[in-house]
Every structure is written in structure tokens, then in C-alpha cells.
Amino acid sequence: MMAQSPNGLMIRKLESIFPLSDEERNALASLPMQVVTFRPDQDIVRIGDRPTQSCMVLQGFTCVYKLTAEGKRQIVAFHVPGDMPDLQSLHLKVLDNSVATVSPCTLGFIPHEALQGICNRHPRITAALWRETLVDASIFREWMTGIGRREAYNRMAHLLCEFLVRLTAVGLAEDGTFDLPITQTELADAIGASTVHVNRVLQELRADGLIRSKGTQVSILDWEGLKAAGDFDPLYLHLRQDGDA
Amino acid sequence: MMAQSPNGLMIRKLESIFPLSDEERNALASLPMQVVTFRPDQDIVRIGDRPTQSCMVLQGFTCVYKLTAEGKRQIVAFHVPGDMPDLQSLHLKVLDNSVATVSPCTLGFIPHEALQGICNRHPRITAALWRETLVDASIFREWMTGIGRREAYNRMAHLLCEFLVRLTAVGLAEDGTFDLPITQTELADAIGASTVHVNRVLQELRADGLIRSKGTQVSILDWEGLKAAGDFDPLYLHLRQDGDA
DNA sequence: CGGATCGTTGAGTTGTATCAAGACGGGTGG
């Protein structure tokens, strides 16, 4: 799912949920989208902001994070091409989290006005965007369950399973191999562990023959084993399968 | 916010977000709602279900939970009167979590058809319902941050702060005192700790003069102190304040 | 007045954090 035109990615994303009519496709194609590139580790929006636009990730990885009073960071979500990290701001005027790039990124910004307009005229597009935010929420629930009730080893396995499924869905993984330009410190902030512990847990996963990694390339060697280790059931990702949702 | 008619609670809930037109109010008032009572600890819907209706809590407390392969439970949300615990099922056909009562409950069930109908005719009601699911998601993010990066003592303080604010908003708390019919085991499943540890942490909070409790009645004795202990900022609840959201 | 549920306490164990230091690796400038 490499985007030719910036809007093409959004159209394909929604089309993976339900077939679009020509009218809907045209409306989406004419959405104004401002394309901006970012370097790694740059804030895109910050907690407390009142954005007038939302963005879609076109290339690269972003994360949603919050900081505690003690200065500790929790990454509550990663977003990959096709995702909209701050779509919520369409209806929640004040941001309750920050969004930052993890890798070099290209983002497409769409004014809230334009999104409102298309929603008013196309109820099924409203439903599809609403649904996107619901899938995000579902992922939050799954992560919370992991952080609260699974050990670090299993959480890491789970996260890698999730990446494989999500990246495969957008054509960024093949044969169980994908590029994961995320440092161990960031992985630690995502699974709620220390960097040191993440390092050890990754070594365990390698030693157990579940994964292999070279630089930022990650390969899943034993999909069934990793799924078992991570207690991973892709149901919560709500990818289209048969009549499902 | 004690509901006279079952639909009254929903109308008041939405009116706390923006003023409703007469037409919108009438549409909401004529939503079919089937009222059902539940005893404590009963499942309302289960993971894997494909509900054809969503419910609103009219009385009592419910929780949303997931189980791990090891049989551990994580409660990812509590819901109080006025909340809709499974509104997501309107657009995500297969449930990725279960919902259960915590205390005796009265719930109002609304067919998805009826919700779809009202959404198609009233875009602002769509937005308000969408917004409800976004606030839920925001609470997930905040809880995840706590579970991942705060200690149990602080998480418990945070949760009590949240209850006070949310229950006050629906008229179920006064002068920092409210009824919390939730066992320590359930609190433990919510903050991702063991029952034993929750017990000790509650004793600490009492010893520190932050709270008092007698039976299911909880009193916040030192609001500023509890907020500080919980690193609590109500922003994430997105309650209406001035032009905010 | 049992019996069940919930809360409380103590003792021992463990997952994971913290601190500190060294190894690796890719990019930059001389």
C-alpha cells in the first residue's frame, strides 16, 4: 500500500472496510491534504494543543505518548502508514496526549473543516472514520491488558505479532520480515518496561528461536510460537475478514 | 442525574455536551429502549459476541474486561450511570472484550438499527456518540500510562480521583463522598495489581489522611493531596468546561 | 448460627528497576 497520491492511501484504507461509491471516492480524492515531512523524534502535536486539522501517516512510524509527573514516558500507540494518529481531535478539542515521529515520516494534514464537510455529506465515511478510532481504542484495551496482566517477555512477543499483522495489512511486511525503525528505549516505553529489560527479553525471544533481527530488520521465525508466547489473537485489530469486522 | 424515564438520562448526557434542538430531543426520546435489571457479577455481553444492540447504564456500575490465556483478568474500564459500555459494537461487529456488572444494575438496551437511524438523520447526535467513544479511549490512554509508568499507590489514588470527578458529574457524589460498590479484587484487576497489594495500598492512603472508607462509602479527605498522589489532571475526561471539550 | 464473601496480615519469592560501565556501529570531519 505505497501511496501514489497522498489521498490514495486514505481511499484504499477505507475501501478495505467497505466498497466505496464513485461519489464517495471523488469526495475523498478532493479532500485537501497538506503533505509535510518530519525527522525522527519530532513532536507533531502536543498535549494541551487545540488542533484545527488531523493527519494521516503516509510514510514512517509515529507514536502517541503521555508523560507522568515524574517524567516517565508511556507510549500508548504506534501508528503506521494509513493510520490517523490524532483523528480524535475532530471531536475532542483539547489534545490529551502528544504525538511524535519515531522514524523519518511523511504526514498528510487535513483541516477539520474538510473532514466535517465530508462527514456531513457521506454518512458511511463518517462511520468508517469513527470505526478507525474504535479500532485504536480496541488496541488500547489489548495493550492495557498486556501491561497489567502479562509479563514483559509476553508483551514484547505480542507487540511483534501486532506489528507483523498491521504491517502486512498495508504491504510493509513480507514473509514474516519487516523494517522496524524503533529503538529499544521506545519499545520499552510502549510495553511499560525498562530499556535494560527490553534488551534481555529480546535476547530471550531470539534464543528461543522465535525471532531474528539485523539492524532494524525483524524476522518472525516461528509465527505460531510467537503468537503463543504473546497470547496473541488478532481479533482485537478488527481487520476485515469475510463478513467480519 | 437520576433518570426519571430511561431516555431522560441519555438526553441529559448529550445535553451536557451541547444544547439539543427540539427535534433532536424528540428523536432521542422516541428511541426504543428495553430496560433490564442485572445482579452483580453477571456478564452482559461476552468477547466474540456480535450484538445487535448497545446499552446505557441507568443504575449501578459495570466493568469492561479481558482475560489472558493464563486466566488473569484485566478490567480496562468502569462505567457509571449515563455511560454506554458497548457503544463500539455499533461499528465493530465482533466484540473484543466482555462487559459485566459490578454492582446490581439497571441497563437500557437500544437496537443498533435505531441508533443507526437516529445517526443518519441527526449528524450532531452522531458526533456526540462518536465523542463518547473517544472519551472512553482517552481514559484507556490515561489508565495505560498509569499501569505502565506509575506505582500501585499512585494508580489507586488516580482511580479514586477519577471516580470522584465522574460520579460528581452525574450527581452521584457529594462533598467528596460517594458509594463505591467495588471489591478490592475488582480494584486490583483494574489497576493491574494483586488483591493483597491493593489492600495495603488502600491502608497507606488512609494512613496518609487522603481518604476514609466505611463499607462501600468512600470519602476523599484531602483532594489536593490525592490529586498530587495520583498525578491526576482531569483534562483526559474531557468534561465540558467553558468552550472546552 | 453456620456459611460465604470480603478484608487483613505475615513470610518468602520473583520480576523488573536502577545504576554503572563497556561494546558496537554508523556517520562526520579532518
Place this chain on the structure above:
DNA sequence: CCACCCGTCTTGATACAACTCAACGATCCG
């Protein structure tokens, strides 16, 4: 093209938050 440097990864030692197990006390209710 090498030397340096900075971020990242890795390793070892120690400390602590929190878990588990086990038992006992309190409370409510039929």
C-alpha cells in the same frame, strides 16, 4: 580513509515493588 563521536545496544550487580501462598478476622445474610 581513518579517527573520532554519539547514540544505541549489551552486560553485570544490586535493590525494591509487587506477587504468591497461606491463614485468620470481619461482616453480612438467610
